[in-house]
Amino acid sequence: MSAAAHQPRIAVVGAGGLIGEALVAELQLRGLGGSRLHALDDLRDLGRVSADGSGQLAIGDVAAFDFSRVELAFFCARSSTAQRFAPAAAAHALVIDSSSAHRESAGVPLVVADVNPGALEAIGARGLVALPCSASVALATAVAPLAALAGLERVDVATYHAVSGSGRAAVDGLAAETAALLGGRSPRPRTFGTQIAFNVLPLVDALGGDGSSAEERRLASETRRVLGLPGLQINATAVRVPVFFGHGLAVHALLERTFDLAEVAAVLRRSNGIRLVESAVSVAPPTPAGSALAPDHVYVGRLRADASRDRSLNFWVVADNVRKCAAHNAVSVAQILVNRPQ
Amino acid sequence: MSAAAHQPRIAVVGAGGLIGEALVAELQLRGLGGSRLHALDDLRDLGRVSADGSGQLAIGDVAAFDFSRVELAFFCARSSTAQRFAPAAAAHALVIDSSSAHRESAGVPLVVADVNPGALEAIGARGLVALPCSASVALATAVAPLAALAGLERVDVATYHAVSGSGRAAVDGLAAETAALLGGRSPRPRTFGTQIAFNVLPLVDALGGDGSSAEERRLASETRRVLGLPGLQINATAVRVPVFFGHGLAVHALLERTFDLAEVAAVLRRSNGIRLVESAVSVAPPTPAGSALAPDHVYVGRLRADASRDRSLNFWVVADNVRKCAAHNAVSVAQILVNRPQ
Numbered sequence: 151m152s153a154a155a156h157q158p159r160i161a162v163v164g165a166g167g168l169i170g171e172a173l174v175a176e177l178q179l180r181g182l183g184g185s186r187l188h189a190l191d192d193l194r195d196l197g198r199v200s201a202d203g204s205g206q207l208a209i210g211d212v213a214a215f216d217f218s219r220v221e222l223a224f225f226c227a228r229s230s231t232a233q234r235f236a237p238a239a240a241a242h243a244l245v246i247d248s249s250s251a252h253r254e255s256a257g258v259p260l261v262v263a264d265v266n267p268g269a270l271e272a273i274g275a276r277g278l279v280a281l282p283c284s285a286s287v288a289l290a291t292a293v294a295p296l297a298a299l300a301g302l303e304r305v306d307v308a309t310y311h312a313v314s315g316s317g318r319a320a321v322d323g324l325a326a327e328t329a330a331l332l333g334g335r336s337p338r339p340r341t342f343g344t345q346i347a348f349n350v351l352p353l354v355d356a357l358g359g360d361g362s363s364a365e366e367r368r369l370a371s372e373t374r375r376v377l378g379l380p381g382l383q384i385n386a387t388a389v390r391v392p393v394f395f396g397h398g399l400a401v402h403a404l405l406e407r408t409f410d411l412a413e414v415a416a417v418l419r420r421s422n423g424i425r426l427v428e429s430a431v432s433v434a435p436p437t438p439a440g441s442a443l444a445p446d447h448v449y450v451g452r453l454r455a456d457a458s459r460d461r462s463l464n465f466w467v468v469a470d471n472v473r474k475c476a477a478h479n480a481v482s483v484a485q486i487l488v489n490r491p492q
Numbered sequence: 493m494s495a496a497a498h499q500p501r502i503a504v505v506g507a508g509g510l511i512g513e514a515l516v517a518e519l520q521l522r523g524l525g526g527s528r529l530h531a532l533d534d535l536r537d538l539g540r541v542s543a544d545g546s547g548q549l550a551i552g553d554v555a556a557f558d559f560s561r562v563e564l565a566f567f568c569a570r571s572s573t574a575q576r577f578a579p580a581a582a583a584h585a586l587v588i589d590s591s592s593a594h595r596e597s598a599g600v601p602l603v604v605a606d607v608n609p610g611a612l613e614a615i616g617a618r619g620l621v622a623l624p625c626s627a628s629v630a631l632a633t634a635v636a637p638l639a640a641l642a643g644l645e646r647v648d649v650a651t652y653h654a655v656s657g658s659g660r661a662a663v664d665g666l667a668a669e670t671a672a673l674l675g676g677r678s679p680r681p682r683t684f685g686t687q688i689a690f691n692v693l694p695l696v697d698a699l700g701g702d703g704s705s706a707e708e709r710r711l712a713s714e715t716r717r718v719l720g721l722p723g724l725q726i727n728a729t730a731v732r733v734p735v736f737f738g739h740g741l742a743v744h745a746l747l748e749r750t751f752d753l754a755e756v757a758a759v760l761r762r763s764n765g766i767r768l769v770e771s772a773v774s775v776a777p778p779t780p781a782g783s784a785l786a787p788d789h790v791y792v793g794r795l796r797a798d799a800s801r802d803r804s805l806n807f808w809v810v811a812d813n814v815r816k817c818a819a820h821n822a823v824s825v826a827q828i829l830v831n832r833p834q
Contacts, residue, residue, distance in 0.1 A: 361796025454703025
């Protein structure tokens with residue numbers, strides 16, 4: 151890949167989806183891709199086109215694509231598509247997969263660019279890299295500096311998941327349900343089975359036999375892996391809220407040693423990918439709608455000591471789940487791979 | 493009050509507000525009040541009328557009312573109104589105050605009817621009873637059976653506060669902001685200062701000097717008092733969500749002894765004021781919009797062990813903040829007082 155190191159040929163599989171669109175925009179923003187970009191998707195999503203800086207991009211059939219034509223392939227399609235096509239693509243190119251298909255595969259690193267870029271060292275000119283789910287990216291980014299500063303013993307987290315985590319149909323569904331209710335009509339829940347407009351659903355993804363949800367288990371296992379802390383206690387409750395973009399997290403963290411709140415703030419302030427919003431009466435804490443204005447950071451706010459015990463603190467995290475946690479992380483991982491010395 | 497024990501003369505101060513309306517409806521439902529009901533409010537809220545079973549109810553000026561005309565007075569007005577008029581009313585009548593005015597006054601019991609009715613024993617035929625804020629009512633109701641079963645060591649809670657906790661203007665504001673956004677116009681945030689439609693605000697009530705909010709401090713101190721557990725660790729994050737009615741709470745509780753999940757479920761199933769929604773793939777967990785259909789219970793769902801440590805469990809709580817946590821609790825307290833042996 152050395153010759154094309156700074157302008158690799160790129161394929162984006164799932165280019166018609168929310169993450170795919172954001173990813174193409176992010177590539178343009180960073181001067182990657184351009185005319186060398188192949189937009190691909192499943193046959194059933196082919197009709198759509200993805201807007202980019204230079205207009206429209208035709209989407210081709212991923213099944214008919216020859217991955218030896220590219221150095222870099224992003225998969226931001228459904229998991230079954232990645233399962234089917236990503237391993238073959240990885241024989242020719244660097245594959246960066248946003249889906250859950252390869253997150254637990256042996257030898258596939260799980261990477262948040264701002265947190266554990268070192269995990270990319272094992273990757274050659276070809277191969278697979280998996281990206282965690284958006285909520286794990288936000289959580290791992292926010293707690294990594296605390297782990298480095300004072301050690302992490304335990305994290306309790308409750309989430310406020312935006313509907314866009316379930317794709318474009320869920321975004322359209324929230325708008326349609328809301329319009330129906332404001333118009334005095336009954337909403338027709340689609341993506342979530344239950345009304346999400348003006349409601350809160352305390353279940354994200356499938357319920358498991360132990361009563362936890364798939365998203366809650368992902369948050370715990372992925373965050374442990376990205377942080378390299380297999381013994382870290384993480385206890386999560388994942389809840390869906392009627393927000394279009396931006397996951398929120400209420401985090402309660404128990405550190406291994408006592409700390410001064412000023413040193414925690416200082417380390418967060420200088421950490422990769424984080425913007426600390428100081429807690430002050432005159433400053434509004436970060437919100438999903440507000441963070442959308444500058445969606446390239448994980449915002450941390452409401453930082454405060456937990457008055458009920460030592461070594462414990464609380465904070466609020468919000469990040470654009472599509473742009474920051476998915477697209478921005480994917481392109482950052484790609485840039486690390488592309489720019490490394492050969 | 494013995495002669496009129498089952499049909500006391502009643503005043504409702506703040507009858508024009510959301511809680512006042514719900515309270516009048518609840519009184520009708522339980523056969524209390526009727527023609528013997530005096531609807532009162534501040535001068536600046538006088539124009540409004542409150543609907544009841546028999547049509548409309550004129551609202552009189554609380555400042556001009558002679559409280560010796562009633563045996564029972566509910567205050568569900570703003571705190572300043574209760575501060576000004578409730579003590580004088582309590583010289584003549586039993587006063588049940590939903591506001592924060594007297595929650596910390598010496599000698600005033602803080603009562604959740606389903607949890608600590610015994611605290612009413614100190615009250616005679618006149619005097620003041622304070623009610624906790626809605627989120628505390630929901631939390632105390634849900635955790636009281638766990639405290640009795642296995643002892644409570646610690647509670648971490650993140651809330652999903654409905655806008656109606658801030659009154660009718662906030663309900664109208666959410667509808668107006670939502671309509672504006674769906675129509676492509678900029679919302680004009682009023683009650684909360686920041687857009688609440690399709691957004692999440694991680695701050696409920698005023699920010700304190702220690703970084704916690706007034707609502708977070710209330711949740712901790714009121715729940716400790718109602719449970720009679722002054723040493724209980726409670727750590728709260730209070731967050732506003734774009735929901736009209738129904739507060740949600742993600743609760744992580746550490747018990748004093750190990751437990752079997754089945755015994756926890758059994759004790760919740762037979763507890764006062766609680767409806768346990770079993771966790772099953774075929775059963776939707778309780779939601780604010782769903783609980784509104786039968787708003788006289790605190791719903792508990794998503795009950796599960798915390799896999800990260802012993803003695804620890806998670807559950808979700810949702811309750812109608814206006815009807816169950818405020819109006820229903822107020823009338824239940826009144827009924828205990830009215831029906832007790834003289």
